Structures are given as structure tokens and as C-alpha cells.
Amino acid sequence: MAVHASVLEDGSTLSRLDRGLYRIERVLALISGLAVFGLMVLAVLSVSGRNFFNQPLPGYVDWIQQAMPLIAFMGIAFAQRDGGHIRMDILVGALRGRVLWAAEFVTTLAMLVLMVLLVWGSFAHFQRSFDFAAPMWSRDSSFDIHLPLWPAKLLAPIAFSVLCVRLVLQLWGYGRALWLGLSEPIAVPLVKSAAEQAAAEAELLSDTDG
Amino acid sequence: MEPIDIGIAVTAVLFVLVVLGMRVAFAAALAGLVGLIWIFWSKKGYDPDEFGWALSVAVKTAGQVPHSKVSSQALSLIPTFIMIGYLAYYAGLTKALFEAAKRWVGWLPGGLAVSTVFATAGFAAVSGASVATAAVFARIAIPEMLKIGYDKRFAAGVVAAGGTLASLIPPSAILVIYAIIVEQDVGKLLLAGFIPGVVSALIYAGLIVGMALAMPGFGPPVGGFTWGQRLRALPPALPIVFVVVIIIFFIYNPLGGDAWGTPTEGGALGAFVVFVMALLRGMRWRQLRDALMETAKLSVMIFTIIWGVLIYVRFLGFADLPGAFSNWITSLEMPPLLILVCILLAYAVLGMFMDAIGMLLLTLPVVYPAVMALNGGEFVSAADSAFGMSGPMCAIWFGILVVKMAEFCLITPPIGLNCFVVAGVRPDLSVQDVFRGVTPFFIADAVTIATLVMVPGIVLWLPSLA
Amino acid sequence: EEWNVSLWGKRRAFTEHVEKLAELVSDKTNGEFTLNISYGGLSKNTENLDGISIGAFEMAQFCAGYHRDKNPSITVLELPFLGVDSLEQEREISMAVYDHPAVQADLARWNATLVMPSPLPQYNVVGVGVAPESLADFEGFAVRATGGIGVAMAAIGAVPTSMSATEVRQALDSGVVKGVSFAPHAHMSFGTIETGEWWTTNLNPGTVNCPVVVNTDALNGLSDAHREALLGSVDEALDYYIDYYNSNTMERWGPALDERGIERVTFPESELAAFKEAAAGPAAQAWIEENSARGLPAQELYDLVTGMIGQ
Ligand code: NA
Ligand code: NA
Numbered sequence: 001m002a003v004h005a006s007v008l009e010d011g012s013t014l015s016r017l018d019r020g021l022y023r024i025e026r027v028l029a030l031i032s033g034l035a036v037f038g039l040m041v042l043a044v045l046s047v048s049g050r051n052f053f054n055q056p057l058p059g060y061v062d063w064i065q066q067a068m069p070l071i072a073f074m075g076i077a078f079a080q081r082d083g084g085h086i087r088m089d090i091l092v093g094a095l096r097g098r099v100l101w102a103a104e105f106v107t108t109l110a111m112l113v114l115m116v117l118l119v120w121g122s123f124a125h126f127q128r129s130f131d132f133a134a135p136m137w138s139r140d141s142s143f144d145i146h147l148p149l150w151p152a153k154l155l156a157p158i159a160f161s162v163l164c165v166r167l168v169l170q171l172w173g174y175g176r177a178l179w180l181g182l183s184e185p186i187a188v189p190l191v192k193s194a195a196e197q198a199a200a201e202a203e204l205l206s207d208t209d210g
Numbered sequence: 211m212e213p214i215d216i217g218i219a220v221t222a223v224l225f226v227l228v229v230l231g232m233r234v235a236f237a238a239a240l241a242g243l244v245g246l247i248w249i250f251w252s253k254k255g256y257d258p259d260e261f262g263w264a265l266s267v268a269v270k271t272a273g274q275v276p277h278s279k280v281s282s283q284a285l286s287l288i289p290t291f292i293m294i295g296y297l298a299y300y301a302g303l304t305k306a307l308f309e310a311a312k313r314w315v316g317w318l319p320g321g322l323a324v325s326t327v328f329a330t331a332g333f334a335a336v337s338g339a340s341v342a343t344a345a346v347f348a349r350i351a352i353p354e355m356l357k358i359g360y361d362k363r364f365a366a367g368v369v370a371a372g373g374t375l376a377s378l379i380p381p382s383a384i385l386v387i388y389a390i391i392v393e394q395d396v397g398k399l400l401l402a403g404f405i406p407g408v409v410s411a412l413i414y415a416g417l418i419v420g421m422a423l424a425m426p427g428f429g430p431p432v433g434g435f436t437w438g439q440r441l442r443a444l445p446p447a448l449p450i451v452f453v454v455v456i457i458i459f460f461i462y463n464p465l466g467g468d469a470w471g472t473p474t475e476g477g478a479l480g481a482f483v484v485f486v487m488a489l490l491r492g493m494r495w496r497q498l499r500d501a502l503m504e505t506a507k508l509s510v511m512i513f514t515i516i517w518g519v520l521i522y523v524r525f526l527g528f529a530d531l532p533g534a535f536s537n538w539i540t541s542l543e544m545p546p547l548l549i550l551v552c553i554l555l556a557y558a559v560l561g562m563f564m565d566a567i568g569m570l571l572l573t574l575p576v577v578y579p580a581v582m583a584l585n586g587g588e589f590v591s592a593a594d595s596a597f598g599m600s601g602p603m604c605a606i607w608f609g610i611l612v613v614k615m616a617e618f619c620l621i622t623p624p625i626g627l628n629c630f631v632v633a634g635v636r637p638d639l640s641v642q643d644v645f646r647g648v649t650p651f652f653i654a655d656a657v658t659i660a661t662l663v664m665v666p667g668i669v670l671w672l673p674s675l676a
Numbered sequence: 677e678e679w680n681v682s683l684w685g686k687r688r689a690f691t692e693h694v695e696k697l698a699e700l701v702s703d704k705t706n707g708e709f710t711l712n713i714s715y716g717g718l719s720k721n722t723e724n725l726d727g728i729s730i731g732a733f734e735m736a737q738f739c740a741g742y743h744r745d746k747n748p749s750i751t752v753l754e755l756p757f758l759g760v761d762s763l764e765q766e767r768e769i770s771m772a773v774y775d776h777p778a779v780q781a782d783l784a785r786w787n788a789t790l791v792m793p794s795p796l797p798q799y800n801v802v803g804v805g806v807a808p809e810s811l812a813d814f815e816g817f818a819v820r821a822t823g824g825i826g827v828a829m830a831a832i833g834a835v836p837t838s839m840s841a842t843e844v845r846q847a848l849d850s851g852v853v854k855g856v857s858f859a860p861h862a863h864m865s866f867g868t869i870e871t872g873e874w875w876t877t878n879l880n881p882g883t884v885n886c887p888v889v890v891n892t893d894a895l896n897g898l899s900d901a902h903r904e905a906l907l908g909s910v911d912e913a914l915d916y917y918i919d920y921y922n923s924n925t926m927e928r929w930g931p932a933l934d935e936r937g938i939e940r941v942t943f944p945e946s947e948l949a950a951f952k953e954a955a956a957g958p959a960a961q962a963w964i965e966e967n968s969a970r971g972l973p974a975q976e977l978y979d980l981v982t983g984m985i986g987q
Contacts, residue, residue, distance in 0.1 A: 006637075011673040026503070032510065033502025036289040040485070043478030044575045047471055050852070056818060056837045064474075065281040071289050072280035073515035075506040084507055085514060086630055092231035093640065107232040121273015128726055134745065134970065139785075141745040144820060144836070148745070156276045176629075250732075263731075270730040278720050395867075397846050460850075472846055527717025528732075579686075633728070 007081065008186045014176070018169055018187040021082055021162075028162065042067075052119045059145030066142070070150045071161035077166040083189030101178040104188070108174060112167040115160050119181035122156035129153050213249055217529035220245035224522065235518030238641050242522035243272045249528045253384040276517040277522055284390045285516070287477050288383040289509040291338020294481045295376075296501040299346050301488040301546035306446035307332045308350055310553050313440045313487045315415075320422030322358060323368045323429060324352040324415045330372030331411040332447065334379035334639040335454045335549060336480060338386075340566075340620055342508060344373030344628045348635040349626050360429040366393075367621075367647025370628040371654070374617035377566075378407030381457050387567060388609045391574045394602070396473050397461040398673040402606045406614065411659045449487055464473050464675075487665075494565060512567065519571055546584040547663075553577060554615055554659065561619025566627065570616055581608050603670050610669045611662055618655045621648045677902060679894065680733035681713045689813040689861050689925045690794055691715075692769065693917035694737065694888060699903075700909035707971050709902045711735065714870040725889070729786040739793060739886040741823035749782035750774075750790075752977045753885035755963055756828035757956035760883070763918045766795035768818050771886060776980065778973050788889040792910050796859045797926070799825055802872035803855030804848060805940050812950050820844055820858040821881075824959060828881040829857070831955035844868060859883065860929040861921075869932060874939040878948065881955070918967050955963035 009015045042064065046057040057063075079085050095103055129140035132148040138148035170188050177185035184190065211221075224241035225574070228234055244657055247487050248267035249643035254260035298304060311325035311332070337343045347369045355365035377384045387395040422428045458475025470476070488498075542549060560569055582588055585604040586595040597604055620628040622645075629644040662669055681698070683691050691713075698711035701914035719727040724736035725746055740750045751769060760766050770793035773779055783790055801819060808814060815833035837853050845867045847853045856868045863869050895903065933940065943951075960978060967974035 010590050012618060013255070018569060029510070030499065031505055031578070032506035033499075036293050036504060036505050036509065039286055040293065040478045042280045043475045044482050047479060050471075050818070056835055060837075064283045064286050066282045068286060069277055071286075071506070071509050072266055072467035072517070073276065076514060079507050079514070080233075082507075084511055084634075085235060086511060087231050087233045088228050091229055093642070094304055100660045103231060106229075109772065110227070110232060110240060111236045114236055117243060117269050118273055120237070121271075122270040122276060123273070123538050124270045124730075125274045125277060125726070128729060135966075138745045140743050143742065145824070153277050153283065156273075161646050267731050271727070271732040274719075274723055274726055278723055395845055397847075397849070471850055472852055524718070527714055530712075530714075530717070 005171050006190045007188065008184055008190065012186065014169065014172055018081075018173075020124065021077075021166060021169060025075075025078040025081055025162065025166070028159065029078035032071050032074040035070035035074075039071075041068055059142070062142035062145050062147050066147060066152050069155040073155050076159050077163040080163060080166050080170075081189070096176060098178055098181055099118045101174050101182075101185070105171060105174040105178055108167055108170050112164060113173065115164050115167060117163060118174070119157050119160045122153070122160060126150055126153040126157060211252060213252070214528040214531060214534055216245060216248050216252065217526060217531040220525065220529075232601070237518075238515075238522040239272070239518040242518075243268060243523040245522070245525035246528065248404055249525070251587060271524065272521045273621040275521045279517050279520045280513050282390070282475065284386055284396070285513075287386045287474055288380070288512060289339065289344065289505060290474075290477045290481050291381050292342045292385045292508050292512075293501070293505045294381070294477070294484050295333070295339060295342035295346060296307055296504050297481065297484045297488050298333065300491070300493045300497050300501055301347075301449070301484050302446060302491050303336065303450060303484070303487075304329075304333060304346050304350050306443070307450065308347075310440075310443040310447045312432060312471040313435040313443045314433065316416075318419055318422075319431060320418040320429055321354050321431040322351075322431070323360065323364070323418045323422075326368050326487075327372050327375075327411055327414045327418065329448075330369070330575075331375045331379060331407065332450055334407060334589035335450055335457075336381075336484065337376045337546040338383040338477065339508070339512075340384075340617060341512075341627050342371045343376040344370055345504075345508070345631050345635050347372060348632045350635055355429065358430055358432065359427075361647070362639060362648075363643045363647030364429075364563070364627075365647065366632050366636065366644040367649070367651060370621050370626070370632045370644055370648045371651035372411075373619055373628045373631075375407050375414075377483075377613055378403040378410060378610070379619050380404060380461065381473070381480065382613070382614055384566060384570070385609065386473070387570055388574070388613055391570060392578045392609070394605045394609065399606055399609050400461050400473060401458075402610050402669050402673045403613070406610050406658070406662055406673055407670055409615070409661065410655075411655045413658050413661075414651060417650060421650060428641070434578040435501065440552075449483075453483055455482050456483060461638075462675075514618045516567060519567070523571055532572045549584060550581065550597075551663070553581065554611060554663075557612065558618065558622075561615060562622050566616035566619050569610065569619060574612070577612075578605075578608070597666070598665060599670065603674070604667075606673055607666050609671050614655070614659055614662065618652070618659070621651060621655075677709045677898070679709075679711050679890075680718060681711050681734055682724050682727055682733045682736040683713060684716045684719040684724075684737075684969060686715055688865065689702050689921045690796070690886070690918075691737070692920045693792060693794065693913040694735075697906075697909055697913040700912060701905050704905040704909065705902060709898075709905060716892045722750070725786045725788060728788045728891050729890055731787070731891055731893065733891075733980060734888045735791075735888065736887060737888045737906065739884050741884050744823075746786070747782060748970055749776075749779040749972055749977060750885055750887065751823075752963065752967075752974075752981055754824045754882060755981075756882040756959050757880075757952045758825040758882060758981060760798070761880075763795040763921060765985070766797075766883065767793055767914055767918065769981055770795065770887070772980060772984060773977065774887065776977060777976065782887065782972070784892065786889075787892050787898070789892045789895055790861045791888045791890055791907070792914055794886040794888065795914075795921075796883045796886070797921075798883055799857045799859055800876045800879050801855040801857050802848075802863050802868045802938070804851075805854055807874040807939050808876075811943060811947050811967050817855060818853045819857060820847065823882075825857050825881045827959050828951075828955035832951055833957070836847040845871065848872070857881070861925045864925075864932060869936055869938060872936075872938055873987040874941050875933060879943065879951075880948075881951075885894050901936075 046060045050056045092103055130137055131139040136148045141148045173185050173187035220241050226238035247264050250267045251264035308329040311329040314323050330343055333343055352365045356362055368529055372645045380403055382403055385399045385403055387400045457476045460471045461473055585597050588601045590601045592600045620626050629641055632644050633639050633641045722742045724738040727733050740747050744751045774790035795843055811832050817834040818837045819829050819834045821829045821836045829836055844856055848856055848871050848898050849892050875938050957972050964974040
């Protein structure tokens with residue numbers, strides 16, 4: 001039932017970069033999904049450990065807290081590539097052509113500025129928990145079983161950096177559309193036309209019997 | 211400029227960014243970051259030499275929020291509850307529920323829409339997230355309704371509204387978030403949502419029947435099912451009951467013994483059962499991968515909103531806007547029930563512009579203590595209280611009211627997450643179409659909320675047993 | 677001059693010294709220097725040291741056990757069975773440790789200066805089910821206990837189990853844990869006594885240490901008069917805190933137990949001595965080894981603490 005956003009592709013450098021990055025983004029998102037699955041397995045182990053072996057899973061909460069950043073961050077660029085993050089499109093939906101691409105360019109640029117700053121801020125957060133001289137390089141650890149927190153904290157700047165790369169590609173795409181006055185630019189999420197949707201829908205229904 | 215003025219100015223900037231179509235999570239984070247820079251710089255009297263310092267402190271303060279806020283055990287319920295929803299789709303539960311509902315109540319006026327409401331209510335018992343429920347049913351119910359001639363906007367509206375039931379009927383991610391913010395018993399809150407969820411579904415169904423009777427060409431009933439066909443439709447939907455029992459027993463043991471564990475564990479075990487069912491029904495790696503990808507995508511959307519809004523909330527903390535609001539509310543000289551109604555109305559207005567989770571995170575730290583104080587304090591007895599209920603019961607009652615309001619916000623324009631999701635799944639529908647289709651349900655929700663305010667027993671009966 | 681102060685939760689016995697300090701400072705400076713206290717608005721409690729280090733706010737409270745790697749030196753005060761028996765003694769020993777150069781250097785990594793402790797009484801267990809008659813009954817007993825207290829409970833065969841504070845009550849209701857180790861004010865505010873059936877009066881395995889710190893640059897940046905108004909008010913604020921905790925919380929504690937018919941479980945001295953021997957020595961030894969390896973004068977800090985108790 002995966003719905004693929006309509007991002008047009010061709011043989012250009014931009015499109016090849018877009019697809020290359022998309023492969024990475026999909027892997028990161030899958031890691032995030034597997035982490036959710038892992039949470040489920042962890043709970044099953046915890047419950048059965050307590051009830052059948054009278055031995056609770058040590059550090060259950062600590063492990064959950066380590067897994068959460070995987071779930072919360074790793075798919076962030078994947079969602080952006082497909083236009084998945086929530087927005088209000090009442091105004092944007094009414095725009096066409098160069099005005100539309102200009103609006104998209106501006107808001108995407110604002111996002112890029114924000115995310116570059118947050119890469120800085122979240123990396124600083126990581127750095128405060130990291131110390132080459134300390135045991136396990138740790139200057140901040142979890143409550144119960146004292147897991148070092150720096151690997152989990154490092155996930156934020158990593159995922160945010162991938163998002164920055166994605167935003168640069170989208171800026172390139174929107175900028176190109178704005179410059180050339182394109183109607184269907186590549187490498188940016190587009191609103192589908194009715195015919196494309198019908199085709200996608202038909203594919204979807206034959207795809208699964210959910 | 212005083213911090214409070216900065217708070218108001220930055221809030222205005224946030225609205226402009228959102229209207230311009232910037233992704234909400236990032237608009238909130240950007241507004242929060244700009245606000246933090248402003249506040250820190252103002253502390254140095256806007257000295258140009260100190261701008262670098264203010265920028266650095268603001269960026270580092272904001273940079274803590276994403277990791278800090280998502281690393282929470284309680285929030286781990288959210289992806290788990292979402293995953294149940296997607297796995298249930300592959301376990302065939304969505305189709306089975308919809309089919310059973312169709313055969314049993316399809317003969318009613320507006321039958322297919324009523325069936326959709328009951329099927330979403332049933333699905334709510336395994337799904338913890340409104341948006342996941344709306345997304346799944348948009349794929350199943352909308353095509354069927356379109357086939358027999360429903361208006362596509364109304365069909366989308368039914369699904370968007372039906373999806374909100376998932377947040378009252380346990381398991382519910384947003385009730386968990388409420389419990390975390392106000393530090394109340396997660397289990398009792400989850401139990402308390404059950405009956406109001408059912409009442410809500412009945413009121414939706416009543417509305418649809420009324421509309422079908424009043425409007426010619428609304429969408430024909432689907433009748434002609436024999437009792438044999440009806441009974442045969444039940445067994446495929448029965449596993450839902452199994453999952454419900456697990457989740458309930460992990461919250462509260464109706465047989466009188468100890469509950470079996472915590473809600474976190476109950477949710478995960480429910481997911482595991484559904485996962486096994488999906489495997490038995492022939493789910494392969496490709497479908498599991500799709501379900502995990504969808505879970506990841508919806509989770510990251512929600513978590514991005516959570517940390518984005520919380521960067522903004524962190525800024526509000528420095529601007530002390532919540533404190534100013536609190537002082538104002540408690541200085542009002544009005545009957546407590548009237549103040550409560552005003553608060554709920556304020557939520558309705560705020561919810562037009564905000565996402566549900568963001569709204570609760572933003573307001574509860576301020577509003578919850580005020581409401582508890584209105585009732586007579588945290589430890590007040592039912593006899594001495596303003597609303598006729600003890601402190602802990604008031605916390606539960608207000609929680610259900612606020613979550614119902616927050617769910618209402620999921621279907622109100624301009625920012626209504628459920629409507630965005632339905633429009634996202636069905637690209638032939640614009641967000642505006644879905645908003646138009648869902649409008650009648652505003653009336654149903656208003657009736658539900660009024661009922662819950664007047665008859666608190668609907669909320670409080672179940673938790674009072676636990 | 678206005679300082680932001682990052683606390684968490686809501687105003688309670690545990691925060692009264694900061695509230696008092698704010699009042700005193702404002703009075704002494706005729707309102708020229710104010711402490712603007714925020715409960716959770718500025719930071720998460722486990723990240724108050726980060727906020728101090730960044731310079732986002734000037735004063736904050738945190739507990740050493742939240743993140744021992746951030747502040748290894750002061751976790752000496754959370755070792756099990758140190759034998760501290762009053763809030764006054766807890767205050768005195770904490771202040772002595774906070775004055776130690778190695779401790780000051782440890783906190784200086786966060787640009788933080790220790791100002792005062794938040795003395796808490798000994799933790800004890802509220803539990804459900806059959807009350808333990810001897811320490812042997814703790815074998816296989818699932819208990820919510822953290823830090824040094826968890827280590828101690830494990831030494832008598834209990835199983836320390838963690839969960840967030842909001843899930844403690846639920847965990848006790850549902851049998852995930854059979855007991856919860858808290859100070860009395862926390863037993864009351866997290867509702868464990870609503871479900872609990874018994875309370876240990878004298879297990880006293882230890883407590884947690886929660887200092888109040890200030891940003892060092894901000895402290896140095898104060899005028900002499902303002903710095904004197906701040907630091908000169910610490911003693912009075914702590915006097916007020918201890919009096920408040922003793923007369924308010926501890927006075928309510930006994931009646932709260934009686935109202936709910938909670939049984940008081942008292943263990944004989946001989947058993948406690950054995951418990952202490954099993955838990956205290958090894959935990960202290962492990963702490964000293966680990967923190968010597970970090971380059972801290974661990975033995976010296978440990979001796980400082982135990983020496984003061986011995987007096
Ligand atoms: Na639900
Ligand atoms: Na809304």
C-alpha cells in the first residue's frame with residue numbers, strides 16, 4: 001500500500017543525484033521501521049522474562065530510550081523527499097508556475113537555514129556527551145544500566161545532515177523550475193494529475209488484498 | 211521589547227510561515243529558534259557584538275530539544291500503536307471489519323457511511339493513532355463509497371472523522387501524551403476513553419442516518435445480506451477482540467486480579483499478536499517492509515512535529531507566555547463551568563491553527579493546573595468540588611474532554627492532520643475537498659462534547675471501577 | 677539584573693530553598709536582582725547541566741544520579757549505606773564535598789559552580805503484597821530503585837526494575853514491581869501510598885543528591901553587592917528548606933500512612949548490619965576503583981564523606 005509521491009525523473013545529473021539520495025533515504029527509513037519492530041520484540045522479551053523466568057529485562061527503559069532517536073529522526077529526509085511532512089497548502093495549492101516555484105523555493109530555503117543551524121545545535125549536544133578521554137567515550141549515560149548516550153545523540157545531526165542534502169537538491173529543482181519556467185520539474189514533489197492518480201490507484205488495488 | 215511582546219511577535223511570524231506553506235514542524239522550529247535568538251540578544255541590549263553569542267546560545271538550546279524530547283519511554287507507545295494499525299491492514303482486519311459492518315448495518319439509510327464509522331470504531335480498538343486509522347480506511351472505504359455514488363467529499367469526510375475515534379477508544383497515543391504532560395495514571399485514562407469513543411461513534415452514525423433521510427441522492431443503502439452471510443462475516447473480524455482483551459488486561463484486570471503489565475507492554479504485545487496474524491495470513495517480507503516504511507514515515511512526521519513544536523514551546527518558556535496566560539485565567543470572576551466551556555471553545559479556535567499534539571504540549575502545562583484549581587484543587591473530594599468530582603477524577607474527565615477537542619482539531623481547517631492524510635492517500639481529493647466533506651461532523655462533535663460535559667458519568671464510570 | 681532558574685515539576689518541599697533564595701535576593705537588592713524561577717519551561721531536568729554549560733539560564737537544580745558520567749565526583753554522596761541520619765548532616769556533608777577542588781573541577785567542565793544541596797531523607801520502600809519479615813524475603817523482589825539504592829537492593833537478591841516516574845504507580849498497581857523506593861515526599865506525590873500496603877521504616881539504603889548550581893561566568897559577572905546578596909542568602913535558604921521539609925512533609929507522612937492503614941515494617945539491627953555489609957563495602961569499592969580510573973581522587977572523596985559521618 002505504499003503510495004509513491006510523484007517525483008519526476010530523467011537522465012540529468014540532478015535526477016541521478018535525487019535517485020541516489022533516495023536510495024540512502026529509503027535505507028534510513030527502513031532502519032527506523034526496524035527499530036519500531038525492535039521495540040515490539042523488546043517488550044515481548046520483557047513480559048515473557050518477567051512472567052516465565054522471573055527475570056525482568058535489565059535496562060528495558062534505557063534500551064527504549066536509545067531506540068527512540070532511530071525512530072524519530074532516521075526517516076526525516078525520506079518524508080521530505082516524498083512531500084510527506086505536514087503543511088497547509090491552501091495558499092500554495094492555488095499558485096501556478098513561477099509564482100509557485102518561487103514560494104516553494106523560499107520556504108525550502110528557510111527550512112535549509114533552520115536545519116543547518118540545527119545540525120550545529122544538535123552536534124553541540126552530542127559533543128557535550130562525548131569525551132575521548134572518558135571510559136566508553138562517555139560524558140553522559142542512561143539512568144539504569146549506564147549506556148553511553150552519545151551514539152543516540154549523534155543520530156540527530158546525521159539525519160539532519162541528510163535532510164540538508166535533500167533540501168539542497170530540492171532548492172536546485174525549484175530554482176531550475178523558476179529559472180526555466182517549467183511546468184513539471186524533476187526532483188521535487190509534485191501534485192499528481194488525475195490520470196496519473198487513476199493509474200497509481202489501479203496499481204495499488206491489484207498490488208494487495210489488505 | 212518585553213519577552214511577552216517578543217512572544218506575541220514570534221507567534222505572528224509562525225502563522226505567516228504556516229500560511230505560506232512551510233512544513234508546520236519546521237515553521238514552528240524556525241519561529242522558536244528566531245524567538246530564542248531574539249530573547250537572548252535582548253538580554254544583551256541588542257549589542258551588535260553580542261549577536262554571535264545570542265545566536266550560539268539559541269542554536270545550542272534548540273539543538274538539545276530533538277534528542278531530549280523524543281528519547282522517552284512513554285512516547286515509544288506512539289510508533290507501536292501506529293505499527294499495529296498498519297500490520298492490522300495486512301492481517302486483513304481492516305477489510306474484515308469493514309465487510310462485517312457493511313453486512314450488519316449497511317441496510318440503514320446512508321448504510322455504507324455508517325458501516326465506515328463502525329468499522330473505524332472497531333479498528334480504533336487496535337490502532338492508537340487517528341491519522342493511521344484515517345490513512346488505512348481512506349484506502350478501503352472511500353473506493354467502495356464512490357462506487358455506489360457517494361459524493362467523494364463526503365466519503366472522505368466520513369473517513370477523516372471516523373479516524374478520530376482511534377484516539378478515544380484505547381489504545382490511544384494522544385491520551386498517553388496527555389497522561390505524561392499532567393502526570394496522571396495512563397491506564398485509567400485509557401480506560402476512560404472507551405465509552406466516550408463509543409458514544410462518539412453512535413452520534414456520528416445518527417448524524418449520517420439523519421442526513422441520508424433528509425437529503426435525496428445521498429448514497430443508497432446496501433441491503434440484501436442474509437443472516438448466514440452476516441454471521442460468516444464475523445469470524446475474520448474476531449481477532450480484534452483478542453487484541454482488545456490483551457490491551458485491556460495490561461491496563462486493568464476486569465476479573466479483579468493484578469493487571470498483566472504496563473500499557474507500553476500491552477501495546478507492544480498487541481502489535482506482536484497482529485504481526486503473527488499477518489504472517490499466518492501470508493504476509494511476506496515485501497509487505498512487512500512496506501508496513502515498516504509506512505510506520506516509519508508516519509512516526510517521523512509525528513515526531514518531527516513534536517520536537518519542532520517543542521522548540522517553539524521552549525522559546526515560549528523563556529518568554530514566559532504561559533505564565534502570563536495562567537495569571538489571566540485565574541483572575542476571571544465567572545462560574546467555573548462557564549470558564550471550562552470557554553476553555554474548550556478556546557481549544558476549538560486554537561485547534562483551527564494547530565496540530566493536536568502540538569496544541570496539547572503547548573497549552574496543558576498552563577491550562578491543566580487552572581482547571582484543577584477551578585474544581586477545588588488536586589486533592590479535593592467530590593463533595594467539596596465545583597464540578598462534583600474528586601481531583602483525580604477531574605483530571606481524567608478534563609483529559610477526555612481535551613482529547614476530544616484535540617481530535618476535533620484534526621478535522622478542522624486550516625490545519626487538520628486527518629484531512630491532510632486522507633487527501634494525501636487519495637490524491638484525487640484536495641485538502642479543501644476533505645475539509646468540505648467533514649464539515650457536518652463538526653455538529654456531531656459539538657453534541658458529543660456537550661454530552662460529555664453534562665454527563666461526566668459517561669467518562670468516569672469505567673475508571674472508577676479500576 | 678534578572679536570572680533565569682530552571683527547576684522541574686511543580687513547587688514543592690524539594691524546591692523551597694530556591695524559592696526562598698529568590699525572595700531573599702530580591703529583598704536584599706530592593707528588587708534590582710531577581711531570580712525568575714521556571715518549572716520545566718527552560719529545560720528537561722536531565723539536561724539542566726547542559727543548559728548551564730550553554731549559558732541558556734543562570735541557575736538550575738539536578739540530581740547526580742540522573743547522569744553519573746556528567747558529574748562522577750558528587751555521586752559519592754549517593755553511595756548506599758553512608759549512614760547519614762538527618763537532613764542537617766546531609767547538608768553539612770554535601771557542602772563539604774561541594775567545596776573540594778576536584779569536585780569543583782568536575783563541575784567546571786560544565787561551567788557550573790555548586791551553590792547548595794537539596795537534602796533529602798533516606799529512601800524507603802513502599803510495597804504491595806505480603807510484608808517482608810526479614811531481608812531474605814527480598815529475594816526475587818521486583819523493586820523500582822535507581823543508582824546506589826538499586827545496587828544495594830540487588831545485593832540482597834531484589835531485582836531493580838526501571839520505569840519513568842509516571843509509570844511507577846501503574847507498575848505497582850499491575851505487579852510489574854512489588855515495591856518502590858522513594859523519599860516520603862515522592863511517595864506522596866507519585867501516589868505509591870494509594871496502592872501500597874506496607875512501608876519499610878529503617879531500610880535506609882541511601883538517598884539521592886540534588887545540587888543547585890549557577891553558571892560560573894554569570895556568577896563572576898555579578899556586581900559585588902549582587903554576588904554577596906546571592907551567596908550570603910544560601911545559609912538562610914537552606915535553614916528554611918530543612919525546617920519546611922521536617923515540619924511540613926515529615927509531619928504529614930505519619931498521618932498519611934495511618935489514614936491508609938499502611939503497615940510499618942521495621943527490621944532488626946542485626947539484619948540491617950548484614951545488609952549493609954553485603955551492599956555497602958562492595959559498592960564503595962567499585963565506586964572508588966571506577967572513579968580513580970577517571971582521574972578523580974576517589975578514595976579521598978570517600979574518606980571525606982565517611983570521616984564526617986564517623987564524627
Ligand atoms: Na485507539
Ligand atoms: Na485543525
